[in-house]
Amino acid sequence: MAHLSIFFGVLLFHGVHGLTGKRGIAYNNNNPSGNAVYANLFKGKSKVSWGYDWGYPSWSLDSSFEFVPMLWGLPNGPDADWTAAVQTPGTLNILGFNEPDLTYDASSNILPEKAARGYLTYMQPFAGTVRIGSPSVLWNNVGSSSGGAYDTATWTQYFLGNCTGCHLDFAAIHYYQDCVTPDGQNGAIWFEGNVTNAHDVLGLPIWVTEFECYGSEEQQIAFLDQALPWLDSQDYVERYAYFGAFPDFLINADGTALSDLGDTYAST
Template structure:
């Protein structure tokens, strides 16, 4: 029994549509005149044919094939694919089988949100295109170039401050590597507009929640986060049995599939002990959740990590972290958001940890976003809460 929903997508190959790059991109991105259509491919969230989700200007509502091609090209990829009317996926090769789909273009029939004259894949289908100068389809999906500023870095914050707003998070305004934020809920508390706010449904609602629906349907909402640590049982976790979490996803989150990027539940991926529901770890909790969430659509995995900066026996906390993130990707076959992570140690030890893991995450095509814990005095802020700490400056600039 498949535990993950198959998603169809159409892959775009540079060849058919004339493209014009903006003046800003012209200096850094080679102009390509055409994209070649590769066909209608079968996609699957357990093994993406194109592993890198990207956004286009205007969000999913503005999706069209040319916009996706431009976004993929700017990110250093040579293959682009549109899916579910408003999703854009990129890579340098089509992997995990994928297609072309055995029934041809039959299910690549969803009109692009930004151009009703085009199709942008469909349910379980991806429209795929490739650059005329693309690598072989057996090559790696590593970007051909790694931008100096990735925009992957985010802020985990709340409104627990004297002004009861996002003032702490807004201290990071102007640092180009920091692009998004979330607060374990869905009011943003006036997060500055320069950051993308990502609403989270922290736990199971007791019933329909119009405020959640309104937050997700806000024009600037591009992605949504699901339950916070439902795999754990301590007081600050949402502590939800896998089957109940799956039922909650189907009711409150799945209705937005295709219009918003949907994250899997935020689980502590390095938990090797018992978890919500029984004597099994968080990775197993996730598998039980997926087994119950039949028909669910996921765009990215969301994981947490907490461990010593320098574990016992002289081992490297940075190596532990990188191995853990890699394991999550290899297990779930989805782009990874590390929505909480921290190493336990002195400020200097944490900075040394970040100096290793931040460049590594920025260089990994499958790490889509991450947020260090957290935007609070004594952490990424100084004790007074009126500026960045030394650790915060390292997070913003490394």
């Protein structure tokens, strides 16, 4: 089993196993069917191999995809449902806290020390049986962070410093930025630089579990036309998921088929 062990902030990489293809789907069950109906529109698209929904269960994600459960935030105590999800046959990888480095309402907003204790309690027991991802942080964040005026990289350093003995196989990051920057720069180049920086700083294989560029559908398609081949060519990028399987994003406005953007994501 591949693994990355962390002792006193030192990263030791021992290989990569237990993976299917790179391209995945971020989805939820907030739709009229109350299940993974939008994600399942990608069934049969050979480049799309896995999915996650910021939690568990999978809401009937088609069995052709690998489902990756996530522990979104800190439980209040022992969580039998989380244990059952991780131990479900076919679970190979697990994701941790969602944007704990941020303070807005939809983030898990956890101080690094508490996040580290949570990992030791709820993630570390599964080391060696599944592959474990780091907390999913917004790597392009440069503003105020959870608990103080420090950025994501600093939050992550504090987390690792407190998570002595933690076992991590990969780092999960998010990215949101303009398709074309205000000064006219190519957003795909900016994105590639952020992903490269995360790998350089953390020394871990990278999962980009959320990313999106802000712009028209035409601009987003141009972004993906450049970014997807680059992601596929980087050995250290294990997986990625563009945001997301929702109407007016990768799904058309009616929720009945892939949008033009979704077709680009599925086929480029």
